Amino acid sequence: MVIELVSQAVAVLERLHPSTLLFPIKLDFRGQNRALKRHGRARSGKSVSQDLAGFVAWVNAECQRRGRTDSIPDDGRGPLTASRFRRTLAWFIRRRPRGLIAASIQYGHLHTRMLQGYAGAYESGFPDEYAFEDWLYRLECLAEDEQALTAGEHVSGPAVDTYRYRVTAANREFAGRVLTSERQARDLVGNPLLQIHHGQGMTCVLNPSTAACQLRGAIDDPLVTPDTDDCRPRCTNLVRTDRDIEHVKQQEAQLSKVVDDPLAPPIRHERERHELARLRKIVRVHGEGAGDR
Structure with missing residues (x-):
């Protein structure tokens, strides 16, 4: 399980090359490097840092060439590393x-x-x-x-x-x-x-x-x-x-639709009716003290 952005990035990397590693040390599309020692080894941290530096330089050069202002700034903490x-x-x-x-x-x-x-x-x-x-x-x-x-x-x-x-x-x-x-x-x-x-x-x-x-x-x-x-x-x-009460009111509105549904199963209807009563009490009790602000 990963966050959506990571999933999208992994999917892009998988489409870019046939290697089983996301960041292989060398790409071999035609089988030309079968004799290479440790073929398929992942890139080292140092090489990844070099790649990041090259990527930043390319982005900033493109931004300058195209007159864009959304370049990658230097954050003052040194080179980018993984x-x-x-x-x-x-x-x-x-x-x-x-x-x-x-x-x-x-x-x-x-x-x-x-x-x-x-x-x-x-x-x-x-x-x-x-x-x-x-x-x-x-x-x-x-x-x-x-x-x-x-x-x-x-x-x-x-x-x-x-x-x-x-x-x-x-x-x-x-x-x-x-x-x-x-x-x-x-x-x-x-x-x-x-x-x-x-x-x-x-x-x-x-x-x-x-x-x-x-x-x-x-x-x-x-x-x-x-x-x-x-x-x-x-x-x-x-x-x-x-702010919490606003969220409770949203829950209340959603449950009201379920409770008002005549086709809702009896067990679910009864359970949601009790929950709706609890939420309404929370809103009511909170409102009763609003004058004490």
């Missing part, structure tokens, strides 16, 4: 829906910290790449949360006070902070102020000792995360923002 694309993988794992689940399936891991096994060992550096993307993502979410609160967004649920405190304190503590190494991010994401996790129609203000869901990791693990797909309605870590 290992640097791990940040792209980390971005997709952290930011795309169910990205962590996809990574767990693809690499055989069960928890975020198990990603340390990627590329063989922790020395691969990938856990730090992921932690850095996690750090950036959480700061972006907190900035959005603070902006919404400042604009008057209503928040309901048992963890409201903790949510407001963490959003305000985290932005005051971490906004604008510069990290000198990616490994620092791994240490910082365990900070309690950053333990706000947004799910579908809900927000978890995580306190591992009182969480009702199945946690990913041990309670004493500083990088433990909640299972937002298994949120329990009575959990004391739960809050709902106006």
Whole structure:
């Protein structure tokens, strides 16, 4: 299982040549190199870096020749290497829906910290790449949360006070902070102020000792995360923002169509009717406190 962009890239490479390797050291379309030692060997990291440099030079030359402005800029971090694309993988794992689940399936891991096994060992550096993307993502979410609160967004649920405190304190503590190494991010994401996790129609203000869901990791693990797909309605870590309620209303509208369908099977109809009542109660309770903004 890979992300769609990788699947498309692999499909293109497979159409470009008949080799069983995506990046062979030499292409042989006519069988002229059958006597070549280690025929079919994959390209080395050094040769891939050289290819990347050549590709960048070609793109930039074409952009200049055609008067385009979308060339590939120098990011100041040195030459492009294959290992640097791990940040792209980390971005997709952290930011795309169910990205962590996809990574767990693809690499055989069960928890975020198990990603340390990627590329063989922790020395691969990938856990730090992921932690850095996690750090950036959480700061972006907190900035959005603070902006919404400042604009008057209503928040309901048992963890409201903790949510407001963490959003305000985290932005005051971490906004604008510069990290000198990616490994620092791994240490910082365990900070309690950053333990706000947004799910579908809900927000978890995580306190591992009182969480009702199945946690990913041990309670004493500083990088433990909640299972937002298994949120329990009575959990004391739960809050709902106006943005969450909009998602709940969308679910409500979809279920209303099922409940109103006279041809729906009785068992499904009864199950969805109870779920619809639960969603309507969530919207109603949230709205009842909207005047306390």
